[in-house]
C-alpha cells in the first residue's frame with residue numbers, strides 16, 4: 001500500500017490547465033522530492049493534493065481512501081498535513097493559538113507541548129503573534145501546525161526557502177527524522193540536491209508534467225537531470 | 233462647561249451603542265468579507281422582538297433575551313438564504329444583496345409592527361446629579377450592557393475554541409481549511425454572534441430613544457463609519473471609534489445643529505480615510 005497516490009491529475013486556477021496529467025506514488029515512511037523550475041507547477045500540485053485547487057480532475061488517494069471528492073478540511077482531518085509555500089501561519093494569532101485551532105487533534109494539550117519541545121524557538125515566544133516571527137520561526141510554526149494531527153502524510157512546499165544556510169541543514173535533518181518515525185513526506189524543494197540527499201525518490205516537474213523520476217540516488221547521478229534541473 | 237460634560241457623557245452612551253453595531257459589522261467583514269448593510273435592520277428587529285417579548289412576559293430581561301435570540305436567528309437565516317449562496321462571488325454582490333435584505337426586513341417590520349414609535353415600558357427614574365452634572369441611571373445601565381457585550385465578544389473571540397477558529401478564518405480561510413476547520417461551522421457561529429450583537433445594539437437604542445422600523449437603518453451609516461474608523465475587522469477599534477464618533481457628534485451639536493451631526497460623523501470618516509486609510513488601529517485583520 002502507498003501512503004499517497006496521485007493519478008492523472010489535471011487542473012488549474014481558471015480555464016488554463018497548469019497540471020497536465022501528473023501521477024505519483026509516495027510510499028509509507030518515504031520522502032519523495034518534487035523539484036523543477038519556477039512556475040513548473042509544484043505548488044499547484046501541492047494545492048491539488050491538499051484540496052485547494054479550484055478545478056481538478058484525476059484521482060488522489062490517501063492510503064486506500066479515495067479523497068478526490070473531499071474538501072480540504074476533510075482531507076486534513078483524514079490525515080493529510082500541508083504546509084503551503086507562503087502564508088502558512090495565521091499572522092494575528094499567537095503561536096499557541098496557531099496550534100490550538102487545528103481540528104482533529106486527539107490530546108491537544110499534550111500535542112501542543114510536544115510541538116513546543118520539538119521547536120524550542122517557538123516555546124520561548126508562545127504568546128507572540130505569528131505575524132511578528134522571523135521567516136525561519138514562521139516556517140517552524142507552519143511545520144508544527146501541520147504536525148499537530150500526527151498526520152501519516154505531509155506535503156511540504158519549499159520548507160527551507162526562507163531559511164539561512166545554517167538552518168537549512170537542521171530543517172532537512174528534521175524532515176529525515178520525521179520520515180524515519182513513519183511519516184510519509186512529499187517534499188517540494190528548490191534545493192534539489194540537498195533534498196534528494198535525504199530522500200528515497202525524486203521527480204522533476206516541468207510544464208505541469210513529470211519530466212523525470214526515479215530513486216533519489218539515480219537522479220543525483222543523472223547527467224541530464226543535473227544539466228537541466230538540479231544545477232551543478 | 234457643565235452642558236458639554238453632559239453632552240460628552242451622552243455621546244459616550246450613544247457611541248457605545250454605535251460601537252456595538254460597528255462591532256457586528258466588523259465581525260462579518262472580518263470573516264465573511266463584505267460590509268453587511270442588513271445590520272441596522274437586524275438591530276431594529278431585535279428591538280421590536282424585545283418589545284413584544286417584554287410585553288408578553290412582563291419583564292424586560294426575558295424580552296431582551298427573546299429579542300437577542302430573534303436577531304441571531306434571523307441573521308443566521310439571512311446567511312443560509314442569501315449570503316452563503318453568494319460567498320464565491322465578489323463582495324459587492326453580497327453588499328448589494330444585504331441592502332436588499334435590509335429593505336425586506338424593514339418592510340416586514342413596517343407591516344407587522346406599524347410605523348408608530350414604540351417605547352420600552354421602563355420605570356421612570358430621576359437623573360443623578362453629581363457636581364451639577366446630570367446623568368440618567370438608564371444611561372449607566374445601557375453603557376454597562378454595551379461594555380458587557382463587548383467583553384463577552386472579546387472573550388468568545390479569544391478564549392473559546394470556536395472564537396479562535398473564527399479569527400483563524402478571518403486571517404486566512406484557505407489555511408484554516410487545511411487545518412481541518414470547517415468553514416460552515418464557523419459561518420454559523422459568526423452569523424449567530426453578529427446577529428446577537430446587532431440585536432443587543434438595537435435593544436439598547438430602543439431603550440435610550442424609541443423603537444421604529446427605521447431606527448437601525450438610520451444608524452447604519454454612523455456604524456459603518458465607526459467600523460472603518462476603528463480599522464475594519466478590528467473589534468476593539470470599532471467600539472473605541474464608536475465612542476469617539478458619539479462624543480464628537482454630541483459635543484458638536486450645539487455648534488452645527490442636530491441635523492448636521494450625522495454629516496459631521498462623515499467628515500470625521502472622510503478625514504480618517506484620507507489620513508489613515510487603515511483606521512485607528514493600523515493593521516487590517518480581515519481584508520487583505
Ligand SMILES: Nc1ncnc2c1ncn2[C@@H]1O[C@H](COP(=O)(O)OP(=O)(O)OP(=O)(O)O)[C@@H](O)[C@H]1O
Nearest residue numbers: 013014018036037038039040041042043044045085
Ligand atoms: N493563484 C493563482 N492563480 C492563477 N495562476 C496561478 C496561481 N498560482 C500560480 N499560478 C500559475 O500557475 C503556474 C505554476 O505556478 P506554481 O506556483 O505551481 O509554480 P511552482 O513550481 O510552485 O513555482 P515556484 O518554484 O516559483 O514556487 C504559474 O504559471 C503561475 O503563474
Ligand SMILES: [Mg+2]
Nearest residue numbers: 042043044085
Ligand atoms: Mg511554488
